[in-house]
Structures are given as structure tokens and as C-alpha cells.
Amino acid sequence: MLKHKDVLGLREMSKEEILEILDVAQEMKKRIDNPKLRVDELKHTTVVTLFYENSTRTKTSFSLAGKYLGATVQDLGIATSSVNKGESLIDTGKTLDQMGVHVMIMRNSLTGAPHVLARNVDAHVINAGDGANEHPTQALLDLYTIRDYKKNFEGLKVAIIGDISHSRVARSNVFGLSKLGAEVTLAGPSTMLGGLGKLGIKTTSSIKEAVTDADVVMGLRIQFERQKTISFPGLEEYRQLFGVSGEILKYAKKDVLVMHPGPVNRGIEFTTDVVDGRNSVINIQVKNGLAVRMAILKLLMTGGSKA
Amino acid sequence: MRTLIKKGRILNPATNLDVVADLLIEDDKVSKIAENIETEADEVIDAEGKWVTPGFIDLHVHLRDPGFEYKETIETGSRAAAAGGFTSICCMPNTNPVIDSEIMVEYINLRAARGAVVNVLPIGAITKGQKGEELAEIGKMAKAGACAISEDGKSVMNAGLLKTAMNYSKMFNIPVLSHCEDKALVGGGVMNAGVQSQIMGLKGISNDSEDVIAARDIILAETTGAKLHLCHVSTRGSVQLLREAHERGVNVTAECCPHHFTLSDEAVTSYDANTKMNPPLRSNEDVEALRNALKDNTINVIATDHAPHSIDEKNCEYDKAAFGIVGLETAFALGETVLVEGGYLTPMGLIEKMTINPAKVLGIDKGDISEGKIADIAIIDPEAVYKIDASKFESKGKNTPFDGYEVKGKVLYTIVGGKTVFEKGTIK
Numbered sequence: 174m175l176k177h178k179d180v181l182g183l184r185e186m187s188k189e190e191i192l193e194i195l196d197v198a199q200e201m202k203k204r205i206d207n208p209k210l211r212v213d214e215l216k217h218t219t220v221v222t223l224f225y226e227n228s229t230r231t232k233t234s235f236s237l238a239g240k241y242l243g244a245t246v247q248d249l250g251i252a253t254s255s256v257n258k259g260e261s262l263i264d265t266g267k268t269l270d271q272m273g274v275h276v277m278i279m280r281n282s283l284t285g286a287p288h289v290l291a292r293n294v295d296a297h298v299i300n301a302g303d304g305a306n307e308h309p310t311q312a313l314l315d316l317y318t319i320r321d322y323k324k325n326f327e328g329l330k331v332a333i334i335g336d337i338s339h340s341r342v343a344r345s346n347v348f349g350l351s352k353l354g355a356e357v358t359l360a361g362p363s364t365m366l367g368g369l370g371k372l373g374i375k376t377t378s379s380i381k382e383a384v385t386d387a388d389v390v391m392g393l394r395i396q397f398e399r400q401k402t403i404s405f406p407g408l409e410e411y412r413q414l415f416g417v418s419g420e421i422l423k424y425a426k427k428d429v430l431v432m433h434p435g436p437v438n439r440g441i442e443f444t445t446d447v448v449d450g451r452n453s454v455i456n457i458q459v460k461n462g463l464a465v466r467m468a469i470l471k472l473l474m475t476g477g478s479k480a
Numbered sequence: 481m482r483t484l485i486k487k488g489r490i491l492n493p494a495t496n497l498d499v500v501a502d503l504l505i506e507d508d509k510v511s512k513i514a515e516n517i518e519t520e521a522d523e524v525i526d527a528e529g530k531w532v533t534p535g536f537i538d539l540h541v542h543l544r545d546p547g548f549e550y551k552e553t554i555e556t557g558s559r560a561a562a563a564g565g566f567t568s569i570c571c572m573p574n575t576n577p578v579i580d581s582e583i584m585v586e587y588i589n590l591r592a593a594r595g596a597v598v599n600v601l602p603i604g605a606i607t608k609g610q611k612g613e614e615l616a617e618i619g620k621m622a623k624a625g626a627c628a629i630s631e632d633g634k635s636v637m638n639a640g641l642l643k644t645a646m647n648y649s650k651m652f653n654i655p656v657l658s659h660c661e662d663k664a665l666v667g668g669g670v671m672n673a674g675v676q677s678q679i680m681g682l683k684g685i686s687n688d689s690e691d692v693i694a695a696r697d698i699i700l701a702e703t704t705g706a707k708l709h710l711c712h713v714s715t716r717g718s719v720q721l722l723r724e725a726h727e728r729g730v731n732v733t734a735e736c737c738p739h740h741f742t743l744s745d746e747a748v749t750s751y752d753a754n755t756k757m758n759p760p761l762r763s764n765e766d767v768e769a770l771r772n773a774l775k776d777n778t779i780n781v782i783a784t785d786h787a788p789h790s791i792d793e794k795n796c797e798y799d800k801a802a803f804g805i806v807g808l809e810t811a812f813a814l815g816e817t818v819l820v821e822g823g824y825l826t827p828m829g830l831i832e833k834m835t836i837n838p839a840k841v842l843g844i845d846k847g848d849i850s851e852g853k854i855a856d857i858a859i860i861d862p863e864a865v866y867k868i869d870a871s872k873f874e875s876k877g878k879n880t881p882f883d884g885y886e887v888k889g890k891v892l893y894t895i896v897g898g899k900t901v902f903e904k905g906t907i908k
Contacts, residue, residue: 184679261796283799284681285751304799306681344681368678 174476179291179298180469182307183348191349195317197468198461204241205463213243218474221274222248223265224301225256225281230435230459231301231310235278238466244276262286266294276473279303297473305339310469311434312345314462316353318454319389321461322430326353332383332425334360334417335393335442337376338367338404342434343393347374358383361393362415364404380415387425392417392433392442408441418444422452430454481522481898482506488527488859492534493832494848503532505855508898513851523900525893527859531827534835534849535567535598535856535894538808539657539735539842540632540711540783543569543600545591547576552788552876554588555595557808560786560875562902564808565858565891568599568846569786573610574633580605580616585624597901598894599856601627601842603657606645612636615645622652627842630657632711635693637662639700646706655707655733655841658697660718661759665689670799672745672760680748682798685760691717698722702730709841710734712785714759716769722778733841734773735783738807738814739881741770747881753794753801754881757787774833775824781841782833784811788877806877810868812860814882816889827862857895864890874907 175190183191204210220239224232232248239246249269251257256265262281269277276297279287284304291298302308316326323329331350337343337359347369350357358375359366360383370376377383384390395411397403405411422429431443431453439445448455483505490499490513502517503510543557552560554571561569571588573579579588585602592600604621606629608614618629629649635658636642642656649656666689671677673684694710698721701708710718713734725732739757744764748755755761773779787804794801815834819825825833839847849857870883894902901908 182681261792263795281797283797284683285798288751289795289797304681305683341681368673368675368684371675371678 175472179287180309180473181287181291181298181300182309183312183345183352184307186309188352191313191316191352194313194465194468194472195320197472198317198464201467201471202461202464204467205460211241215239215242215244215470215474218244218275219273220244220246220276220278220470221269222246223251223277223279225251225279226302228280228301230462231280234459234463235301235466238463238470242467242470244470262290263293266290270294270296276470299469302341304341305344306341307345308341309345310462310466311342312349314458314465315346315391315432315434316349317461317465318432318458319430322454323388326350326355329355329388330358330386331355331389331391332358332360332387333391333393334380334383334415336365336395337361337369337393338365339396340393344369346391362405362411380417380421381424384417384421385424387429389430389432390417390422390425392437394434394436394438395441412441416441416444417447419446419450422447428452432458434458482520483523483525483895483898483900484517484519484521485525485527485532485859488530488532490532490849491828491831492849493828494534494836495850496828498828503849505895505898508855510849510851510853510855525859529861529863530892531860531862533831533858533860534847535858535896536565536812536834537568537838537847538566538784538786538811539570539709539781539838541569541571541786541808542574542788542804543571544788545575546587550790553595554591554600556874556876557786557788558592558596558598558600559907560806560808560873561598562894562896562907563874563891564810565812565860565894566598566808567856567858567894567896568601569808570601570603570627570842572630572632573603573605578605578610579603580608580610582617582620582624585621585626589625597907598896601625603628603630603632605629606631606636606656607641610634612638612641615641615648618645618648619652622654626654627844628655628657628709630659630711632657632659634663635659635661639696642697643700643704646700646704646708650704650706653843655709657709657711659711660690660693660697662689662692665692670756671748672762674745674763676745676748682748687715687717687762687766690715690759691721694718694721698725698730698732701732702728705731708732712737712740712759712783713770713779714740714762714766716766719769719773719778722773726778733781734779735781736770736774736779737783737785738811739805741767741774742814742818743767743881751798753796753798754805754879756798756801756803757785757805758803771819771822771824774819780833780837782811782815783838784808786875788875789879791878794879805880806873806875809873809875810880810882810887812891813868813887813889816862817887821888855895855898857893858891859893861890861892862888864888866890
């Protein structure tokens with residue numbers, strides 16, 4: 174049973190809620206693999222996706238998650254909507270509310286935008302990424318993937334490497350992994366480490382140190398679109414000092430999981446042999462993402478608190 | 481016209497007078513202060529158990545007029561001031577058009593004469609259009625009544641130009657009110673950079689964005705000998721710089737806003753933009769440093785940075801929301817609640833920072849209710865405990881993080897030039 178009307182972030186989610194989502198996702202994954210198991214349990218549910226920022230996998234994944242559960246899924250093409258006429262987020266939300274929309278899934282470049290929307294609409298709001306704040310469904314699919322291979326989180330060493338300061342994925346993962354008992358190390362250039370260290374998370378600029386004995390190595394994309402001024406001198410320097418190669422990966426545990434939320438800048442965060450190597454679960458993460466999103470939709474519509 | 485205020489506790493920091501007595505106003509002046517005045521009067525106010533103080537003077541108000549009258553006008557802003565016990569308010573020049581010429585100063589004077597219930601003192605811009613490129617008509621504005629110059633809302637980033645403005649302003653004996661902010665260091669931040677911004681995932685504004693400009697401006701005041709006043713000091717770094725400057729004898733004063741000495745960034749717990757202002761609510765360490773700086777007079781003025789906005793400009797995404805909150809109608813109560821009740825200032829110390837000290841910064845003959853002085857007076861019930869209700873504000877702006885906040889100390893009367901303009905909740 175989810176405690177809130179909305180899924181806005183892992184910061185406000187309890188350990189029990191996280192584990193419940195992962196459990197339901199396990200059921201959902203079977204339905205992805207076997208279409209015959211799919212039931213239209215959300216037949217009377219209408220889901221709208223509002224993506225104020227570009228996305229391939231998250232939007233498609235949410236859209237299919239709704240469809241596999243039998244819901245009506247509609248994308249509000251922001252580019253062709255009244256948003257372009259200057260309509261406010263709150264007004265857009267209230268308009269959709271009147272049309273009987275049950276779930277609004279939003280991505281927005283502004284931190285807290287889903288929270289503002291959620292306060293102003295009756296519909297459930299799912300955060301599909303807000304600014305550099307949170308991307309809860311990505312973190313949940315990462316947690317699902319980790320649990321699938323490692324069984325539990327207690328004492329697990331997780332290295333998250335790359336552009337931490339601009340990463341909502343890192344933040345959501347830090348909140349989730351910490352609640353579940355994993356030991357997180359954040360690594361990257363000092364100018365990209367951000368301030369999560371202030372919350373007591375271990376940080377380092379030595380990639381080797383971060384990777385050593387790691388159970389999970391998660392790479393993050395350098396978000397060129399969020400950088401006003403680039404925080405490092407050049408790609409070649411980044412590659413040499415902060416990229417994860419097969420050589421570096423040897424310092425990790427033998428059964429290390431290599432993860433990345435995608436899209437990957439091949440040869441920058443990870444060398445190609447790491448992306449495509451035997452420890453990589455990058456493609457499996459995508460399927461798990463669909464399962465997690467189905468689980469959230471199901472939980473919100475069948476048991477989510479309206480309070 | 482005679483108004484007799486009976487049995488109030490008269491607090492007049494200009495003469496360090498703290499006495500229970502009667503005060504008689506004749507026309508626009510205080511004519512007599514004595515233990516028991518028996519005389520005919522048009523109006524008698526029973527002030528037993530109340531404080532009778534000089535009307536407050538606010539060095540830092542945004543009246544939004546001209547250009548943004550939907551947020552506030554000179555008239556509505558002046559009513560808010562009266563409701564807060566202020567009898568003189570200085571309005572910042574970041575209007576549209578900017579107050580950067582004699583004609584714009586005269587516009588403010590005209591509008592104030594027509595509709596304001598308190599004294600409105602215009603502040604001129606330092607540069608034309610606040611563009612930071614060439615000097616505004618500082619001399620002509622001063623002659624027309626501008627009480628100070630300021631680029632508030634931003635800093636003059638060209639240090640050479642600012643130095644010239646400081647040198648030039650000395651001829652007219654007006655202070656330079658400096659908003660200290662290096663935008664490159666702010667980098668799009670919307671709240672204080674710290675643990676709380678990490679929790680919230682909002683981009684932070686570091687203390688150094690204020691400190692580097694405060695340091696620069698203090699150095700320029702030292703070399704030019706100009707009167708420098710730092711607006712809305714929010715960091716412990718600025719406090720330290722002020723202390724060191726005072727030790728060297730630099731002519732620099734400073735103000736602190738009630739929200740900065742009351743709340744820390746821990747108040748930013750939801751994405752409600754009523755906690756968004758510039759400078760931002762800082763860390764607990766900064767708040768403590770500000771309170772202590774008020775206590776030891778390193779910061780000698782309390783000013784509101786009253787910044788009204790429409791509901792829509794605040795009820796939106798935090799990043800998009802406008803910076804600033806209203807302050808005129810909550811300033812005194814927060815001062816008494818936090819600083820007097822908290823043991824940082826005596827009642828006299830608080831009143832001083834809201835009356836005679838800002839008057840001294842401007843070099844004007846106000847903020848003193850000795851016999852013969854202008855009768856700008858506030859009467860306060862220091863014992864009243866109540867919850868702030870933003871919906872009752874006279875200001876058009878209801879944007880405050882203090883809605884529902886319990887405070888102590890209520891303004892009952894505001895008298896401007898002998899005329900009662902505010903009485904028990906109502907503008908007259």
C-alpha cells in the first residue's frame with residue numbers, strides 16, 4: 174500500500190513502500206515476457222504523459238506500462254499543446270483533471286514541478302524526472318535490477334560514477350540505496366560531485382578507489398544540456414581520468430554489476446567493452462523499468478491512498 | 481489639531497529616553513512630553529501599557545510603481561507601511577521605467593503626494609536603466625529628493641563605474657545602498673546552498689556570491705570615503721567583513737531583514753515559493769551570526785526588503801517563481817518576537833534599528849520624537865500575541881512565509897506628521 178497520492182521521489186518513500194513496489198514488479202515482469210498473462214485491470218484508468226523534456230525510454234516505458242495493464246494512455250504533446258501559448262503548469266493540470274485523467278506522468282526541467290502539480294490536481298502524479306532533483310522510477314528499476322542479482326542490499330558496495338551534480342538518477346538512488354542499507358560511493362571530478370557529501374554520502378575523485386571491491390558500478394551520462402559551463406577541460410581528459418574501462422573494472426568484485434540509466438555516451442563514461450561486457454545489465458534495466466512502472470500504476474490505482 | 485497620547489511608555493532612542501509619560505502633538509510636531517499633561521485635545525489616545533515610539537523608517541521597499549502596479553502601487557504600499565508602524569519608506573528604483581532621472585523621482589513625489597499615507601522617499605538608480613554602463617542623473621535626482629542611490633536587485637559589476645558613482649555621490653551627501661551579489665557565483669541558484677538544498681534538490685546560492693561583492697564594495701568605500709550601506713546582509717561572511725571594516729573606521733553601515741534573522745533555509749521544506757527570496761534564507765550559523773551582529777550593532781538597521789508579487793508569480797514551479805516576500809506588516813512583530821523575546825535586543829535597541837539609525841544613514845531629521853520634532857509616531861501593544869494573517873494585509877502582495885506564524889507585538893496606531901493614518905487595524 175503506497176502512503177501518498179503521488180510518486181514524487183524516493184526521499185519521501187519508506188523502505189516498505191520501495192520493497193512492495195519491487196515485489197509487485199516481479200509479478201509484472203512475467204506479464205511482459207508472456208502476453209497471455211496480461212489482464213486489463215486498469216481498463217477504466219486514463220493515464221496522460223506530460224514530458225516537458227525529451228525522453229525516449231522513460232516515456233515509451235510508461236506508455237507501454239499503462240497499455241499492458243489495459244489503461245487508456247494519452248501523450249500530451251507539449252510542443253503542440255497550450256503550454257506553448259503560455260498556459261501555466263497548474264492550469265494545464267486542472268484542465269486534465271476535468272477530463273477524467275487518473276494519472277499524470279510528468280517530466281520537467283524544474284525541480285519540484287511535479288510537487289506543485291500534485292498539490293493542485295486530484296489525479297495521481299508520477300514524477301518521471303524533475304530537474305536535478307529526482308527520477309524515482311529510474312532508481313526503483315535500478316534497485317529492482319540490483320535485488321534481482323544480489324538478493325539483498327545490506328552492506329552492498331555501490332559506486333555511482335560521473336556527473337553527480339546534475340543527476341536526478343544519482344540522487345534518487347542515493348535516497349533509495351541508503352534506506353535499504355547499501356554503502357554508496359559517489360565518484361567523479363570534484364567539480365561534478367555536487368553536495369550529496371553534505372548528507373553524509375561518501376565521495377571521491379578517484380575512480381579506482383570507488384570501483385575497488387564494488388558490487389555494483391553505475392555510470393551516469395555527462396549531461397551536456399544541463400551544463401552552463403563545462404566543469405572539466407575536455408572529453409579526452411575526462412575519459413582518461415574519470416572513464417570506466419575494462420582495466421579499472423578489474424578492481425571491482427568479479428561478479429560486479431555494470432549499470433547505466435542510458436543513454437550512454439559510449440567511450441566517455443564507459444568504454445565500449447564495459448558497456449557490452451559480460452557484467453553489463455544495461456539492457457536488462459530497460460525491461461525492469463517497464464515492470465516497475467507497471468507496478469507503480471497498479472499500486473496507485475488499486476491501493477494508492479487518495480489522502 | 482491637538483492629539484494627546486496618555487500614559488504610554490515613550491521609547492525614543494535618539495535621546496535614549498525611556499519613560500512613562502504623556503505626549504502632546506500640536507499640528508505636525510511633538511510639542512510636549514511630560515508626566516501628566518492636562519489640556520484640551522481633539523483626540524486623546526489611552527496608551528497605558530503601550531509603547532510610544534518614533535514611526536519606523538524602512539530603507540528598503542519595493543513599491544513596484546511605475547510598471548508593476550499589479551503587484552503594488554505607491555498608495556497600497558504606503559498603506560501596508562502604515563499598518564506596520566512605518567511612517568517613512570524608501571522605494572527602490574527597479575521599476576519600469578527605472579528611477580534613474582529627475583523626472584522619475586518627481587513622478588514618485590507626485591504619486592506619493594496624491595495617494596500615499598506615509599512619507600515616500602525615492603531612491604535613485606546608480607546607472608541609467610540599471611544597466612551598469614553609465615551614471616544615472618545622480619545630482620539632479622538628489623536635488624529632486626532622492627534620498628540615496630542603489631542598483632538594488634543587482635550589483636554594479638563594473639568596479640570602476642561603481643567607484644566613480646561613490647566619488648560622485650559624496651558631493652550630495654547621499655549614501656550608496658549596495659545589493660551584493662555576483663551573479664556568476666549565483667549561477668541560477670534559487671535557495672541557500674547547503675544541506676537543505678541537497679535535500680530539496682534545488683540549486684544552491686553560496687554565501688561567497690554575497691561576500692565577494694561586500695568585500696569589494698567595502699574596499700571601494702574605504703578608498704573613496706563614500707557613505708556605503710549594505711542592503712539585506714544575509715551571511716556570516718558579510719558580518720565578519722563589516723566588523724573588520726568598522727575596526728578600520730570605514731564609513732559603512734548595514735541592514736538585516738526580519739526574514740533573514742527569523743528563518744533559516746530549513747524553512748524550505750516544500751516547493752512553496754513563499755520561502756524564495758534573494759538573498760535566500762541562509763543556514764542556522766548565518767542566522768545566529770546576524771542576530772549577534774544586530775546585538776553588537778555591527779548591523780545597525782532593520783529593513784524589510786518588502787517585495788510584493790502576485791499570487792501567480794509565487795504559486796508555480798519554485799525555479800520559475802519570483803524572488804521576494806512582503807515585509808512591512810510583519811517586521812516589527814518579528815523583531816520583538818525573535819530579537820527582544822530572544823534576548824538579543826532591548827526594546828530600545830530594536831526601536832533604534834527601525835527609527836533613528838536608518839534616519840542617520842540617510843542623514844535626515846526623522847526618527848526622533850523629542851519636543852519640537854516632527855510627529856511621526858507608532859503606538860505599539862508589546863503584549864499582544866496573535867497569528868499573522870496574510871489575507872488581512874493592506875499590501876497587494878500576500879506572499880509571505882509567515883502566514884499563520886505566531887508573533888508578539890502589534891502596531892495599534894501610526895501617526896504621520898501629527899495625523900493618525902492607522903488606528904487599530906484600519907487605515908484612516
